[in-house]
Amino acid sequence: MLTCKDFLSELSDYLDEAIDAELRAKLERHITECPNCWVIADTTRKTIQIYKGMEPCAIPADVESRLMKALEKKMAAKGDK
Amino acid sequence: MDKDDAMAPSSLAGIEESALVTQAREGDTAAFAELVRRYEGKIFRLAQHITQNREDAEDVLQESFMKAYEHLEQFKGDSKFYTWIVRIAVNQALMKLRRRKTDKSVSIDETIDTGEDTVVREIAAWGEDPEQSVSREELGSILDKAIESLEPLYRSVFVLRDIEELSTEETAEALGLSVPAVKSRLLRARLQLREKLTRFFKRKGDDAFAYM
Numbered sequence: 001m002l003t004c005k006d007f008l009s010e011l012s013d014y015l016d017e018a019i020d021a022e023l024r025a026k027l028e029r030h031i032t033e034c035p036n037c038w039v040i041a042d043t044t045r046k047t048i049q050i051y052k053g054m055e056p057c058a059i060p061a062d063v064e065s066r067l068m069k070a071l072e073k074k075m076a077a078k079g080d081k
Numbered sequence: 082m083d084k085d086d087a088m089a090p091s092s093l094a095g096i097e098e099s100a101l102v103t104q105a106r107e108g109d110t111a112a113f114a115e116l117v118r119r120y121e122g123k124i125f126r127l128a129q130h131i132t133q134n135r136e137d138a139e140d141v142l143q144e145s146f147m148k149a150y151e152h153l154e155q156f157k158g159d160s161k162f163y164t165w166i167v168r169i170a171v172n173q174a175l176m177k178l179r180r181r182k183t184d185k186s187v188s189i190d191e192t193i194d195t196g197e198d199t200v201v202r203e204i205a206a207w208g209e210d211p212e213q214s215v216s217r218e219e220l221g222s223i224l225d226k227a228i229e230s231l232e233p234l235y236r237s238v239f240v241l242r243d244i245e246e247l248s249t250e251e252t253a254e255a256l257g258l259s260v261p262a263v264k265s266r267l268l269r270a271r272l273q274l275r276e277k278l279t280r281f282f283k284r285k286g287d288d289a290f291a292y293m
Contacts, residue, residue: 008201012268018249039204040275046282047275050212051224051243059122063139067121068114070143074150075110 002030007037015045102162106153113153117146120163123245124170130240131174133229134181141177145170160254167245168255171237178233201272203279211282227277231270238263239270 007030013019014027031038093101093115104112124145128138148169149156156165212220228236234256241252242263253263 008272009268012264012271015271036204039206040201040272043205043207043279043282044271044275046207046211047271047278048243050220050278051239051274052246053212054221054224054244056122056126059125063125063142064121066139067117067143067146071114071117071146071150074147075113078150 002026004030004034004037007031007034008040011041011044014041015048098162099158102153102156102158106156113150116162116166120166121146123163124166127167127240127245128170128174130228130244131171131233131237132177134177137174137177137181141170141173144173148173160251164247164251164255167241167247167251171241171255175233175237201276203276203283205279205283207279207282208284211278214282223278223281227274230277231273235266235270235273238266239274242267243271 007027010019010023010027014024019027031041093112096112096115098116098119101112101116105116121142125138125142128141128145129135132138132141145166149166156162208214215223228239231239237256238252238258241247241255242249247255249260249263249267252258252267253260256263258266
């Protein structure tokens with residue numbers, strides 16, 4: 001029998017779908033019988049989804065322009081050699 | 082603005098990464114500038130997540146691309162340029178944190194692995210679309226604060242795996258960790274974040290109770 005601890009140690013691979021069918025079936029059986037582990041799996045999955053859904057904010061224009069300036073300088077120095 | 086032609090947006094936008102790298106290695110500065118444009122946003126975001134400081138993040142951004150330019154001939158084509166630049170940026174960012182630690186004596190060392198941080202304390206179901214329950218600004222600040230509270234190495238693993246969506250192997254390579262080490266840190270990071278977010282997203286009326 002799979003314990004909650006066993007379930008937890010496989011949770012990441014389970015959510016990443018990086019486990020074989022046999023283990024997957026065992027884990028899925030566990031969560032149908034253990035409401036606590038179901039909640040943990042569900043809320044961890046939602047945690048990952050929320051972070052993945054974060055929109056990357058565009059790089060601020062001043063930061064980009066300083067980066068490009070620094071690189072231009074570097075390229076010019078290398079070109080002079 | 083006295084922008085050099087090489088740095089101006091060019092017609093290279095549709096060109097494949099590997100072709101750009103080859104051109105850049107042959108001294109084509111416009112090709113390198115295009116690589117920078119492709120990844121500067123991601124690298125800046127990653128640096129902000131790891132250093133939790135905008136000024137440091139800007140330094141990391143500049144230093145990373147400078148280093149990449151300087152050492153371009155050392156880049157082996159067997160991994161993606163993006164993974165390579167990520168690895169440089171993560172190293173720069175962790176170095177900044179280490180330096181800050183010496184300045185302010187804040188501990189960033191890995192905590193001793195007692196296994197206790199995988200303990201789950203709060204179990205409460207969330208609503209279906211938890212992120213809809215708060216404003217966009219609020220959500221951003223909740224997510225940032227939660228990440229900030231993680232240990233730097235857990236934070237780095239989580240950022241690379243779940244935000245930048247690198248594979249486990251790529252994350253291991255970028256951080257100089259083994260695959261099992263990445264996996265165990267990722268699990269802990271995810272569980273710790275879940276715990277923190279539960280405070281905000283649990284369904285009203287659901288109380289936490291002790292577990293395990």
